[in-house]
Amino acid sequence: MQLRTLAILTIFLSYAQVTYAAGNADAGRDLVTRSCSSCHAMNSATVATDGVPPLLVLARDNKERPAWIRGWLMDPHPPMPSISLSRQQIDNIIAYLQTLPTD
Numbered sequence: 001m002q003l004r005t006l007a008i009l010t011i012f013l014s015y016a017q018v019t020y021a022a023g024n025a026d027a028g029r030d031l032v033t034r035s036c037s038s039c040h041a042m043n044s045a046t047v048a049t050d051g052v053p054p055l056l057v058l059a060r061d062n063k064e065r066p067a068w069i070r071g072w073l074m075d076p077h078p079p080m081p082s083i084s085l086s087r088q089q090i091d092n093i094i095a096y097l098q099t100l101p102t103d
Contacts (some may be wrong), residue, residue, distance in 0.1 A: 058086075
């Protein structure tokens, strides 16, 4: 019975990782441009709101850990305003951030 449970859990986790990767980078860019760019600089040459990291920094520092970005967007903390994003919108934002250069 434990082997079956382990197999089901493995399948579930594999599926969960695939659903996270299903974001649309173009939709994410549009959402970030409309909703995030008033505080987060879209490029490193632009000055952002005090203390708010530019998107390129977020992309660079979290390229290997999109779960951190997902958690933050699901439950933002001050000074970030409380926003209500769907899972698909979060997937789209993560997909967009994955396209940004990190060097």
